[in-house]
Amino acid sequence: MLIRRTDQIRSSEITKESDYLSRRKFVVAAGIATAGLVASGRLVAAIAPAKRQDDKPNSWDEITQYNNYYEFGTDKEDPYHNAQKFRTRPWTVKVDGLVKKPAEYHFEDLVKPYKLEDRVYRFRCVEAWSMVIPWQGIPLAEMIRRFEPLPSAKFVQFTTIYAPDQMPGQREAILPWPYVEGLRIDEATHPLTLMVTGLYGKTLPNQDGAPLRLIVPWKYGFKGIKAITRISFVDKQPLNTWQAANPNEYGFYANVNPEVDHPRWTQSSERRIGQFRRQRTLMFNGYADQVASLYAGMDLRKNF
Amino acid sequence: MNRVRVVRPALFVGCLLPLAYIGWKFATDRLGANPIRELEIETGLWTLRLLAVTLAITPVRRAFGWNWLVKYRRMLGLFTFSYACIHLSMWVGVDWFFAWSDMWGEIVKHKYILIGMATWLMMLPLALTSTKGWVRRLGKRWIALHRLVYAAAITGTVHYLWAVKKDTFFPLVYLAVFVLLLGYRVVAALGRRATARATGDCLGGG
Numbered sequence: 001m002l003i004r005r006t007d008q009i010r011s012s013e014i015t016k017e018s019d020y021l022s023r024r025k026f027v028v029a030a031g032i033a034t035a036g037l038v039a040s041g042r043l044v045a046a047i048a049p050a051k052r053q054d055d056k057p058n059s060w061d062e063i064t065q066y067n068n069y070y071e072f073g074t075d076k077e078d079p080y081h082n083a084q085k086f087r088t089r090p091w092t093v094k095v096d097g098l099v100k101k102p103a104e105y106h107f108e109d110l111v112k113p114y115k116l117e118d119r120v121y122r123f124r125c126v127e128a129w130s131m132v133i134p135w136q137g138i139p140l141a142e143m144i145r146r147f148e149p150l151p152s153a154k155f156v157q158f159t160t161i162y163a164p165d166q167m168p169g170q171r172e173a174i175l176p177w178p179y180v181e182g183l184r185i186d187e188a189t190h191p192l193t194l195m196v197t198g199l200y201g202k203t204l205p206n207q208d209g210a211p212l213r214l215i216v217p218w219k220y221g222f223k224g225i226k227a228i229t230r231i232s233f234v235d236k237q238p239l240n241t242w243q244a245a246n247p248n249e250y251g252f253y254a255n256v257n258p259e260v261d262h263p264r265w266t267q268s269s270e271r272r273i274g275q276f277r278r279q280r281t282l283m284f285n286g287y288a289d290q291v292a293s294l295y296a297g298m299d300l301r302k303n304f
Numbered sequence: 305m306n307r308v309r310v311v312r313p314a315l316f317v318g319c320l321l322p323l324a325y326i327g328w329k330f331a332t333d334r335l336g337a338n339p340i341r342e343l344e345i346e347t348g349l350w351t352l353r354l355l356a357v358t359l360a361i362t363p364v365r366r367a368f369g370w371n372w373l374v375k376y377r378r379m380l381g382l383f384t385f386s387y388a389c390i391h392l393s394m395w396v397g398v399d400w401f402f403a404w405s406d407m408w409g410e411i412v413k414h415k416y417i418l419i420g421m422a423t424w425l426m427m428l429p430l431a432l433t434s435t436k437g438w439v440r441r442l443g444k445r446w447i448a449l450h451r452l453v454y455a456a457a458i459t460g461t462v463h464y465l466w467a468v469k470k471d472t473f474f475p476l477v478y479l480a481v482f483v484l485l486l487g488y489r490v491v492a493a494l495g496r497r498a499t500a501r502a503t504g505d506c507l508g509g510g
Binding site: 058061062065066070074076077127129174175245246261264265266269271273274276277278 | 336338340399403406409414415416467469
């Protein structure tokens with residue numbers, strides 16, 4: 001065994017004391033940081049359950065400060081900050097197309113005949129996060145009964161207000177404005193489909209789509225068009241905005257489906273806001289027993 | 305006068321500040337409703353920022369003649385790698401909580417994860433061979449190996465670009481910055497080659 005003699009070590013190989021100390025400090029700092037992260041992760045995980053979690057409603061703050069509403073900016077907290085001064089009155093909703101009674105309704109007249117219902121629904125964003133939200137509103141089926149669509153009406157198309165003076169995002173070409181969405185007539189008249197006017201029994205906040213938005217709980221959240229000013233009955237499938245923006249990634253049906261991934265990320269699991277662990281995503285967002293029959297025989301991979 | 309005595313610890317602390325800031329935001333619940341996602345985003349952004357600072361040393365040093373900057377490049381490079389490790393550990397340990405088969409699925413099915421993983425893997429040998437011993441051991445090959453940092457800058461930015469839903473503005477800004485930092489080197493190398501040819505010196509480095 002050759003033992004190196006001290007005179008064989010060049011002085012240039014001897015670590016300068018300052019380097020030695022700074023490298024040690026670095027390693028120690030990195031070690032503490034890593035240990036701390038691992039420890040805190042495991043500690044929180046030990047407290048939180050590992051499987052699909054309860055559907056406890058999310059808090060008012062979570063629901064009103066974490067929004068995708070690109071008309072008000074693309075950061076999650078932009079709508080909360082930028083929608084404060086958005087004017088929701090006076091508000092008119094034009095109902096037209098293949099209906100017996102086309103009309104322009106003032107918001108108050110539109111909602112007056114109905115008793116508002118409280119519905120707690122799971123909400124699943126296409127970005128793979130989710131919430132549970134206590135909406136308040138009117139079943140769209142009841143509104144449609146009033147409008148009396150013609151037999152030729154196969155789809156319902158919704159349009160958001162175009163107000164670039166109030167909506168900074170509409171001044172940028174992020175999406176083709178105004179936002180458009182659509183449903184097949186049987187999806188629109190399904191008992192779960194809700195026209196929302198309130199949250200937690202209070203008036204719907206601006207950043208959540210006031211004064212009137214759509215909620216279709218078995219579909220990805222982008223189907224839930226906000227600040228609706230027009231409802232049209234048409235015979236051709238509407239070109240919804242996210243599909244127009246990116247047809248390989250966003251389709252018309254947008255049913256929550258853990259078996260069909262987004263091209264760039266998985267849809268088989270989701271982050272429930274407020275929970276530490278991911279949970280698996282349910283087919284049709286857990287509403288399969290109520291809606292699966294609408295899609296019997298359809299290839300849900302093609303019709304995503 | 306030993307500027308190093310002041311600059312080195314100051315730079316060390318400076319490089320830890322973003323981490324402290326992120327930690328403070330986490331501890332005081334300032335990361336919003338989806339803190340795990342914010343942690344991933346913030347640690348990823350700081351990796352790219354530190355990488356840009358590391359790659360800016362050569363152009364700045366050549367432009368101003370500040371050769372003393374080179375002394376700090378290794379520390380900046382290692383901090384870049386450290387932030388990349390923290391970013392990766394957020395994904396592995398916090399987002400997916402060590403669900404190895406789910407993560408493997410993500411890596412093979414989703415290109416933004418694959419390219420992110422490739423970026424980290426390219427940075428790993430650079431961190432491991434950052435010591436003087438390795439510089440000596442590898443000689444000319446060390447320089448060739450460390451050119452991987454250019455590839456990592458591009459793949460790291462593409463990882464960011466492929467991860468955003470629609471808002472490609474900032475990823476494209478980072479891409480522009482790295483293209484400039486790398487472009488500088490290409491232009492400088494071409495310039496040296498032209499000079500070498502002009503002076504008949506075919507042994508000029510490229």
